[in-house]
Amino acid sequence: xxxxxxxxxRDPRRRTGAGRRPTSLVIAVLLIALAAIATVALAVGAAGIxxxxxxxxxxxxxxxxxxxxxARDQLVLWSIRIPRIAATAxxxxxxxxxxxxxxxxxxxxxxxxxxVGVSSGGAFAAASAIVFTDSRFGETLRFLQTELLPLxxxxxxxxxxxxxxxxSSRAGRTSIAIxxxxxxxxxxxxxxxxxxxxxxxxxxxxxxxxxxLLGSMSGxxxxxxxxxxxxxxxxxxxCTFIARGLDLLVLGEADAFxxxxxxxxxxxxxxxxxxxxxxxxxxxxxxxxxVGIVVPHLLRLxxxxxxxxxxxxxxxxxxxxxxxxxTLARTIVAPAEMPIGILTAAVGAPVFLxxxxxxxxxxxx
Amino acid sequence: MSAxxxxxxxxxxxxSATLLxxxxxxxxxxEIVAIVGxxxxxxxxxxxxxxxxxxxxxxxxxxxxxxxxxxxxxxxxARRAMLSQHVNVTFPFTxxxxxxxxxxxxxxREAGALVDAALHEVGLDQFRERQLPTxxxxxxxRTHFARVLVQLACGEAAHGPGLxxxxxxxxxxxxxxQIDLVEAARRRAAGGTAVIAILHDLNLAIxxxxxxxxLNKGKLAADGPRTEVVTxxxxxxxxxxxxxxxxxxxxxxxVLPQSMRAVETGI
Numbered sequence: 001x002x003x004x005x006x007x008x009x010r011d012p013r014r015r016t017g018a019g020r021r022p023t024s025l026v027i028a029v030l031l032i033a034l035a036a037i038a039t040v041a042l043a044v045g046a047a048g049i050x051x052x053x054x055x056x057x058x059x060x061x062x063x064x065x066x067x068x069x070x071a072r073d074q075l076v077l078w079s080i081r082i083p084r085i086a087a088t089a090x091x092x093x094x095x096x097x098x099x100x101x102x103x104x105x106x107x108x109x110x111x112x113x114x115x116v117g118v119s120s121g122g123a124f125a126a127a128s129a130i131v132f133t134d135s136r137f138g139e140t141l142r143f144l145q146t147e148l149l150p151l152x153x154x155x156x157x158x159x160x161x162x163x164x165x166x167x168s169s170r171a172g173r174t175s176i177a178i179x180x181x182x183x184x185x186x187x188x189x190x191x192x193x194x195x196x197x198x199x200x201x202x203x204x205x206x207x208x209x210x211x212x213l214l215g216s217m218s219g220x221x222x223x224x225x226x227x228x229x230x231x232x233x234x235x236x237x238x239c240t241f242i243a244r245g246l247d248l249l250v251l252g253e254a255d256a257f258x259x260x261x262x263x264x265x266x267x268x269x270x271x272x273x274x275x276x277x278x279x280x281x282x283x284x285x286x287x288x289x290x291v292g293i294v295v296p297h298l299l300r301l302x303x304x305x306x307x308x309x310x311x312x313x314x315x316x317x318x319x320x321x322x323x324x325x326x327t328l329a330r331t332i333v334a335p336a337e338m339p340i341g342i343l344t345a346a347v348g349a350p351v352f353l354x355x356x357x358x359x360x361x362x363x364x365x
Numbered sequence: 366m367s368a369x370x371x372x373x374x375x376x377x378x379x380x381s382a383t384l385l386x387x388x389x390x391x392x393x394x395x396e397i398v399a400i401v402g403x404x405x406x407x408x409x410x411x412x413x414x415x416x417x418x419x420x421x422x423x424x425x426x427x428x429x430x431x432x433x434x435x436x437x438x439x440x441x442x443a444r445r446a447m448l449s450q451h452v453n454v455t456f457p458f459t460x461x462x463x464x465x466x467x468x469x470x471x472x473x474r475e476a477g478a479l480v481d482a483a484l485h486e487v488g489l490d491q492f493r494e495r496q497l498p499t500x501x502x503x504x505x506x507r508t509h510f511a512r513v514l515v516q517l518a519c520g521e522a523a524h525g526p527g528l529x530x531x532x533x534x535x536x537x538x539x540x541x542x543q544i545d546l547v548e549a550a551r552r553r554a555a556g557g558t559a560v561i562a563i564l565h566d567l568n569l570a571i572x573x574x575x576x577x578x579x580l581n582k583g584k585l586a587a588d589g590p591r592t593e594v595v596t597x598x599x600x601x602x603x604x605x606x607x608x609x610x611x612x613x614x615x616x617x618x619x620v621l622p623q624s625m626r627a628v629e630t631g632i
Contacts (some may be wrong), residue, residue, distance in 0.1 A: 107455050248466055251509075254418050258449070259516060260442025260469055305456035340621050 001174020021257050021302070023309050030316035034089070037320050041085050041327040045334070047076050087220035089319035090228040091285045092295075096318025097235060100279035100299075100311055102161075102241045104246035105270040106168070106179060109297055109355055113278040114289035116183025118160045120190035121283040122275075125156025127197045127209045133158050134205055148344055150227060154279030160186055161278075202277045210246030215286035231280045235273060238310060242269055244306035250305070290348020295300045297355060369394050369528050369559035370415060375424035376444040377410050384410045386583040387424070393505060393560045394526040395552060396503035397573035400563045403604055408563045409450070412532050415561065416447045428528065442469065443520035445528035446513045452505070454497050460484070460508050461493040467515030479518050483511035486549055488542070502537040508547060510534060514584075517558065533563050541576075547573045567609055569621045571595060592618060 018260050042058075043049050049057055057073030081108040096112070102111040102118075111250055129152035164186060168179035199210055248256040257263045281288075293320045296310060323342075325347075327341040368391045377385040385407040400408050415426060417433045426433040428444060436444070440553070453467040454463065456539050464483055468476035484490050487507040499504060513529070520527050522526040529550065535543040547569065554560045564570035571576060577594040581603050587594045595618045600608045607623040 088586045109455065244470065247458075249460075250456050250458065251452050251466070252449070254413075255447075255449050255452055257418055257438055258416060258442065258445075258447040259438040259466060259512075300457060304462070305458055306462060 016178045020092045022220075026303050026309060026313055027316070030313060030320065032315055035318050037323050037327070038085055038089070040358065041088075041323050042077060042081055044327060044331055045076075045081060047072070049073050049076065064205075066099055070322040083222045083225050084220040084326070085323055087225040087228060087284060088217045088226065090232050091230055091263060091288070092291055092316035092318040092320070092322025094228065094235065094277040094281040094287060094318070095240065095291040095315040095322070096295035097272045097311055098281070100307070100314040101239075101242070101246070101277075102292065103296055104249060104281065104307055105165075105267065105274070107250055107252070108179065109300070110180065110352065112290065112292040112352075113157070113274060114287055114292065115187075115352075116180065117186035117190055118157050118164070118274065118278050119282050119287045119289070120187045120194070121160030122153035122279045123287050124158035124193045125152040125159075126192040126196075126283055127194055128152065128156075128206055130208050131197050131201055134202075134257050135303050143276070146223070150280050150283035153283035156190075156270065157279035157282065158237055160190070161275045161348035165267070165271060175329055176287065213287060214339035215288040216337070216339050217322075217329075217335055220284065220350075228280060228284060229274060233313070235277050236315060238269065238273055239311035240308070242266060242273070243311060246270070246307040286341070288322075288344055290344045290352065291322060291357070294344075294348045294351045295321060297351060367393065367430075369392060369396075369429060370417060370561075371427045372411075373425050373427075375411070375414055375415060375421045375426065377407075377419065378422045380585065383583050385421075388580070388583075388585045390415075390578060390585075390588070391530075392561055394557045394559055395554050397431070397554045397560045397574045398562070398576045398578055399570035399621075400561065400578045400580060401565075401567060401570050402580035402586070405412060405616075407583040407584075409532055410583075411580065412447070412530055412561065412563055416530050417441050424458075424545075429524075430507050432511065439469070442516060443524055443527075445530060446517040446520065447530040448510055448513045448532060448534050450532045454505075457492050457496040458496060459496055460500070461490055463497055463508050464493075464511045464515055467512040469517065470520050471514070476515065476519070479515045480511075483514040483518075486514065487511045488545065496515055503539060503542060506537050507535070507542060507546070510549070514549070514553075516520070517553065521558065522555075529553055529558050529560045531560070531562035533565060535564065535566065535569060543569060567600075571618060571620070592614060592616075595620060 005334050037250065040053070054071055055068075056070050057077050059074065075220065098113050099111070102113060103109050105111070126149050129148050134150060156231065164179065164182055167182040177266060194209065194213065198206060201209055245261045248259045248261045249266065250265070253263050256266075289348055295314050299310055299313050299317060301314060325343045327344055329338045332338060371391045372558065373389050373554055375385055375388045376383065377490075379497065388411060389408070390398075390411075400411065401410050410419065410504075414421050417426070417428070417436065420434070430442070431442070461480060461484070464480045465476060468479060481490075484493055484525075487510055488506055489511065492500065492508075494503065499510060501506065509621060515526055517529055518631065531550065534546055538546060543566075550560050550562065551573070562570075562573065565572060571591045577587070577589070577591050578585065579594060579599065586603055587599055595610055597608060597610050600610070600620065607621060608620050609621045611621060612618055
C-alpha cells in the first residue's frame with residue numbers, strides 16, 4: 001500500500017490544520033480583548049470613573065478609604081456596573097455559542113436563535129409566565145417568579161427549536177429555505193402570542209413584557225449574573241463534547257453517521273443546548289438578535305469552521321461584542337439608555353445580508 | 366476467506382413502494398463487487414442497508430459475524446467506510462481538515478501521516494490548505510474519497526479487514542481519476558478489504574470488479590463472475606438496449622452499446 005510513505009517528508013508546519021492559527025493564541029488574544037473592553041466598560045457611564053480612580057474603586061489598595069468620591073465609585077462599580085458587565089458578557093457568550101451550535105446543527109451560517117423565532121418562543125413563554133403568575137390562577141406560584149422565568153424561557157425555546165427542526169428536516173436533509181421560512185412563521189406566531197399578552201396585561205406587566213421585546217441589560221443584577229454562570233460553564237463543557245460531531249455533521253446526517261457520529265443523540269443534545277443557552281440568555285436580557293450570526297461568522301473567517309475552537313472562541317467574542325454594545329447603549333444617549341437590541345441589529349443585519357449575498361454566488365437556496 | 370458482510374433476504378419498503386425485494390448478498394474479505402443496474406433498481410437502497418444507515422423492512426445484515434444493528438455508530442465506523450454520491454459542505458473547511466475527519470478522535474498529529482498519504486493517493490497534495498467549497502466537483506469527490514480511505518485505514522489498524530462501500534464514486538471524475546480511484550480501491554481489496562461499489566459505467570464496472578451484482582426493479586437479477594454476467598441477453602433484459610459484447614486481449618469482456626432502434630427493429 002502506498003499509505004504512509006510520503007508522509008514524513010513534508011514540512012511539519014503544513015500539517016493538517018496547522019495552516020490555521022494556533023488555539024492557545026486565539027483564546028489568549030480574545031481574553032486580552034475581553035479584559036480591555038471590560039475595563040473601558042467599568043470606566044465609562046452615566047457616572048464616569050476616570051482610569052486613575054479605577055484601581056482604588058475596585059478596592060485594589062485596601063477597602064478602607066475615607067474619600068467620599070472613592071466610596072461613590074465603589075458603590076457604582078460593585079452594585080451596578082460589575083454585575084451588569086458580568087451578566088452582559090455571559091449573555092453575549094451564550095447567544096454567540098447558541099448561534100454557532102445552531103449553525104452547525106442546520107449546516108447553515110444564517111441560522112440564529114433570534115432570527116428563526118427561538119428567542120421569540122422563549123420570550124413568549126417568559127411573558128406568559130409573568131402574566132400567569134400575576135393572575136388569580138397562578139398566584140400560588142408568584143413567589144417563584146424569578147426562578148420560573150428562565151425555566152419558562154428555556155421551555156419555550158426548546159419547543160420552538162424542536163418544532164423548527166421537525167419542520168425543516170426530512171429524511172436526513174435540512175432544507176434551508178423551509179428552515180428560514182418556518183422561522184419567519186414561528187416568529188410571527190410567537191409575536192402574535194406576545195401581542196395577545198400585551199393586550200390583556202396590566203400596566204406593570206406591560207412594562208416587564210416590553211422589556212423582553214426590546215432587549216436590554218439594564219435589569220442585570222448579581223442574582224441574574226449568578227444564574228447565568230452555571231449554564232455558561234455547563235454549556236462550555238458540553239461544547240467540547242459535541243464539537244467533533246458538529247464538524248462531521250457538515251457532511252450531512254448520513255455521512256456523519258458513516259463517520260461514526262451518533263447523529264440522533266448529537267441532534268438531541270444540540271437542540272437542548274441551543275434552547276438552554278438561548279432561553280436563559282433571553283430570560284435575562286430579552287430578545288437580542290444577530291449576536292449569534294455575527295460572532296461565529298467573523299470567527300470562521302479568521303480561525304476556520306472547526307467547532308472545537310469555534311465554540312469557545314464564540315463565547316469569548318460574543319462576550320466582547322456584547323459588553324462593547326452595552327457600553328455604547330448606555331453612553332451614546334446618556335443619561336438615557338438605548339435598547340441594546342437596536343445596536344446589535346444595526347451591526348448584525350448588514351453582516352447577515354453580506355453572508356446572504358456571498359451564498360447567492362455559491363449556491364441557490 | 367470469511368464473509369465480511371452477509372445480507373439475507375433484504376427487503377425495503379417505503380409506503381406502498383417496494384424499493385428492494387428479497388436480496389441476499391455475501392461478500393468475503395478481499396473481494397471486489399460492482400453493483401450495476403438501471404436507475405431506480407434499488408442500488409443505493411441496497412448500499413445504505415449494507416452500511417447500517419437504513420434499516421431493512423425484512424431480512425438481516427451481518428457485518429463481521431455480528432448483526433449490524435448491534436454496533437454503535439462509532440464501532441460501525443471502525444469496520445466499514447462509505448463514500449456517498451453527493452456531499453455538500455457549506456462551511457469553509459480545508460481539504461486537510463475534511464480528510465482528517467476520517468480519523469475519528471485522533472489528533473492532526475496522530476493521523477497526520479495517514480492524511481498525507483491519502484491526499485497523495487488521490488493526487489491532492491497541493492490542495493490541502495484550500496477550502497473545500499472552492500474546489501471543483503471532482504476535486505471535492507476525491508477529497509471525500511481520501512477521507513474515507515483514512516477512516517478505513519484507522520479502522521483496519523484496530524479491527525482487521527473492513528468493508529468499503531462506494532456509491533457511484535466516479536460520477537464526477539475525469540477518466541484518469543476514475544482509473545486512479547478504481548485502482549486505489551483494488552489496492553485495498555488486495556490488502557483484505559471487502560469492496561462494494563455502485564458503478565454506472567458498465568465497462569468500468571467490468572474492469573473494476575471480478576464479480577458483478579445486477580439489480581433490476583428491486584430484485585437480484587444476476588450475481589456472478591463478470592464473464593458470466595455480462596452477456597448480450599442480460600444487457601438487453603436489464604438495460605433494455607442492444608449491445609455487442611466483445612472480449613479484450615486479456616479475456617475481460619467489454620460492452621459496446623448499439624442504438625435502441627436496433628432492439629425495436631430486431632436488426
